[in-house]
Amino acid sequence: MSKEPVAVVGVGQTKHVAARRDVSIAGLVREAARSALDDAELTWADIDAVVIGKAPDFFEGVMMPELYLADALGAVGKPMLRVHTAGSVGGSTALVAAQLVAARVHATVLTLAFEKQSESNAMWGLSLPIPFQQPLLAGAGGFFAPHVRAYMRRSGAPDTIGSLVAYKDRRNALKNPYAHLHEHDITLEKVQASPMLWDPIRYSETCPSSDGACAMVLTDRAGAARAPRPPAWMLGGAMRSEPTLFAGKDFVSPRAGQDCAADVYRQAGIADPRRDIDAAEIYVPFSWYEPMWLENLGFAAEGEGWKLTESGVTELDGDLPVNMSGGVLSTNPIGASGMIRFAEAALQVRGLAGEHQVDGARKVLGHAYGGGSQFFSMWLVGAQPPDA
Amino acid sequence: MPEVLKAPLTVEFPFTRSLGPVQSAFLTGLRERVVLGVRTGDGRILVPPVEYDPVTAEEIRDLVEVTPTGTVTTWAWNHAPRRGQPLDTPFAWALVRLDGADTALLHALDAPGPGDVHTGMRVRIRWAEQRTGAITDIACFEPYDGERAQPTGHLGQFEEPITGIVAPARLDYTYSPGRAQSAYIKALSDRRIVGERCPSCRKVYVPPRGACPTCGVATGEQVEVGPRGTVTTFCIVNIKAKNLDIEVPYVYAHIALDGADLALHGRIGGIPYDQVRMGLRVEPVWTEDSRYPDHYRPTGEPDADYETYKELL
Numbered sequence: 001m002s003k004e005p006v007a008v009v010g011v012g013q014t015k016h017v018a019a020r021r022d023v024s025i026a027g028l029v030r031e032a033a034r035s036a037l038d039d040a041e042l043t044w045a046d047i048d049a050v051v052i053g054k055a056p057d058f059f060e061g062v063m064m065p066e067l068y069l070a071d072a073l074g075a076v077g078k079p080m081l082r083v084h085t086a087g088s089v090g091g092s093t094a095l096v097a098a099q100l101v102a103a104r105v106h107a108t109v110l111t112l113a114f115e116k117q118s119e120s121n122a123m124w125g126l127s128l129p130i131p132f133q134q135p136l137l138a139g140a141g142g143f144f145a146p147h148v149r150a151y152m153r154r155s156g157a158p159d160t161i162g163s164l165v166a167y168k169d170r171r172n173a174l175k176n177p178y179a180h181l182h183e184h185d186i187t188l189e190k191v192q193a194s195p196m197l198w199d200p201i202r203y204s205e206t207c208p209s210s211d212g213a214c215a216m217v218l219t220d221r222a223g224a225a226r227a228p229r230p231p232a233w234m235l236g237g238a239m240r241s242e243p244t245l246f247a248g249k250d251f252v253s254p255r256a257g258q259d260c261a262a263d264v265y266r267q268a269g270i271a272d273p274r275r276d277i278d279a280a281e282i283y284v285p286f287s288w289y290e291p292m293w294l295e296n297l298g299f300a301a302e303g304e305g306w307k308l309t310e311s312g313v314t315e316l317d318g319d320l321p322v323n324m325s326g327g328v329l330s331t332n333p334i335g336a337s338g339m340i341r342f343a344e345a346a347l348q349v350r351g352l353a354g355e356h357q358v359d360g361a362r363k364v365l366g367h368a369y370g371g372g373s374q375f376f377s378m379w380l381v382g383a384q385p386p387d388a
Numbered sequence: 389m390p391e392v393l394k395a396p397l398t399v400e401f402p403f404t405r406s407l408g409p410v411q412s413a414f415l416t417g418l419r420e421r422v423v424l425g426v427r428t429g430d431g432r433i434l435v436p437p438v439e440y441d442p443v444t445a446e447e448i449r450d451l452v453e454v455t456p457t458g459t460v461t462t463w464a465w466n467h468a469p470r471r472g473q474p475l476d477t478p479f480a481w482a483l484v485r486l487d488g489a490d491t492a493l494l495h496a497l498d499a500p501g502p503g504d505v506h507t508g509m510r511v512r513i514r515w516a517e518q519r520t521g522a523i524t525d526i527a528c529f530e531p532y533d534g535e536r537a538q539p540t541g542h543l544g545q546f547e548e549p550i551t552g553i554v555a556p557a558r559l560d561y562t563y564s565p566g567r568a569q570s571a572y573i574k575a576l577s578d579r580r581i582v583g584e585r586c587p588s589c590r591k592v593y594v595p596p597r598g599a600c601p602t603c604g605v606a607t608g609e610q611v612e613v614g615p616r617g618t619v620t621t622f623c624i625v626n627i628k629a630k631n632l633d634i635e636v637p638y639v640y641a642h643i644a645l646d647g648a649d650l651a652l653h654g655r656i657g658g659i660p661y662d663q664v665r666m667g668l669r670v671e672p673v674w675t676e677d678s679r680y681p682d683h684y685r686p687t688g689e690p691d692a693d694y695e696t697y698k699e700l701l
């Protein structure tokens with residue numbers, strides 16, 4: 001028996017900001033869930049199960065969100081699951097929810113991811129003082145910056161590529177009312193003049209710290225037929241993981257990322273992602289990860305990803321727009337960031353992305369990664385159902 | 389078998405929490421010696437209050453005052469109070485249904501011994517002298533055989549409401565790095581860097597984890613590596629980290645020690661930061677007061693050819 005086609009019929013998110021002191025965490029997730037239900041014109045009673053994800057527990061000190069948030073998400077009397085895969089969690093949470101529909105376990109599932117970075121300190125959560133070990137010397141940027149340098153060496157990319165990505169994503173964010181950073185006076189010169197934090201990564205090439213939540217309503221073919229607005233159809237979805245450190249690990253282009261993308265393309269019948277995919281929303285927490293992931297995901301040959309950035313292909317009006325929402329560089333509630341990528345892909349193929357809509361977007365990739373490039377999750381969504 | 393190291397590890401952080409309207413009213417009420425519940429769609433009064441109806445999932449905001457007297461619905465005796473608990477002498481953890489409420493609140497009940505506590509007993513709140521708008525404003529419950537108190541009809545509106553609290557979290561672990569890392573750390577005290585070779589893929593892991601993550605087999609064969617190595621890649625750190633006594637800028641590098649199959653991380657010194665490069669040959673510099681090399685410095689050898697370390701990037 002074939003799988004049930006999975007449709008996204010509701011998308012909701014909060015206006016992402018540095019600190020939402022006016023709401024509890026329950027109130028924050030409620031806003032996103034409520035707006036996803038409103039988009040789908042459904043009520044709590046229409047939801048059969050809830051799948052929730054968040055950042056690692058030490059990041060914000062909520063150890064059992066599935067327990068604390070059941071009331072706020074209308075989950076009482078229903079199955080409620082929690083997914084846990086570091087920064088990729090928003091993507092893998094959506095995929096677990098999608099599998100429940102695809103397997104015909106449930107007809108309609110609410111999936112949600114969140115984080116309130118203002119109530120914690122992710123940097124502390126990443127650098128616990130483990131006995132006998134040397135303290136982490138340089139923070140999250142210090143972990144990723146050497147890999148960026150390795151990419152620059154391998155590809156021969158000009159030093160300016162990272163700033164082009166940041167300039168593009170921050171301008172895209174100006175068209176997205178939900179984005180955290182709205183830098184109306186952004187210029188390329190300002191990005192290039194911003195302080196070098198972890199050379200080769202500049203301040204303006206790093207993501208902010210945000211409070212926010214994102215939710216989606218996933219449903220089956222019958223549910224999609226009742227939806228008031230066009231659905232997005234899942235054409236492929238996959239997750240892969242690999243150890244953070246092992247002999248032969250390629251941090252510039254991890255094998256798990258390549259394999260995950262290949263699996264998604266096989267499911268979706270994508271022969272040439274560069275030709276067959278209209279746009280991509282990719283998890284880019286530091287600007288240089290755009291060209292790196294373009295190669296890892298097969299949009300460019302090895303060493304060629306930066307040329308897509310440099311030539312404007314990834315601009316909002318380019319041939320392959322990347323991070324139309326403004327991306328992680330403009331909005332980063334860590335636990336929700338993966339789901340925001342997936343949700344943006346869905347909004348694009350539904351034609352509901354507003355000012356940052358890509359004309360004629362029919363197939364769009366949503367991508368997330370997390371840990372030390374350890375977890376990958378991706379989906380490809382389309383305007384037409386998989387068998388059409 | 390060599391000694392396996394152990395040490396205490398305390399993970400502690402003062403998380404903050406924004407309260408939202410319902411918890412804000414509840415905790416501000418405690419500061420004013422007023423206990424507030426919330427009315428659900430089916431008319432029950434929940435104490436402590438929640439923001440969303442557990443039955444209908446609807447938002448609920450109808451605050452209702454209940455009394456500081458109530459009835460124990462169940463309990464358990466705590467023989468040995470721990471750090472941070474409400475009382476430092478043995479007490480009962482009790483669920484107390486306050487008069488006017490339909491659900492019970494968990495708190496401490498001060499009683500001489502377990503024989504003095506029973507389900508159904510009447511209790512009242514003993515208020516803390518200093519109240520700040522926190523659950524600890526209820527110092528504990530105490531036995532009470534007087535009249536039911538009457539609510540004052542408070543509607544939950546307060547001057548200067550509490551909008552956020554600090555919720556400190558602390559976990560105490562006994563940490564052990566295990567056999568392989570204990571041996572690695574012991575060798576460091578002799579200023580030797582010792583990894584382990586995988587019997588299957590022959591890769592040398594430094595520091596060793598005791599197993600090869602690729603092959604999934606235990607590693608055991610010890611292999612001394614270095615002390616010299618090659619900088620494979622690096623970044624220049626320009627922001628000062630808390631609790632780290634290193635002047636910025638400094639270079640944080642991935643260093644492939646000779647004979648190791650993956651890079652470890654270290655600081656580069658003895659050379660201006662802007663002259664560090666991929667392929668630079670380095671060696672460890674040890675100091676008396678540290679288990680690990682303080683930093684790595686150039687050996688003066690010619691740079692390694694890119695081809696020799698590109699697989700280790």
Ligand SMILES: [Zn+2]
Binds near residue numbers: 604
């Ligand atoms: Zn092996």
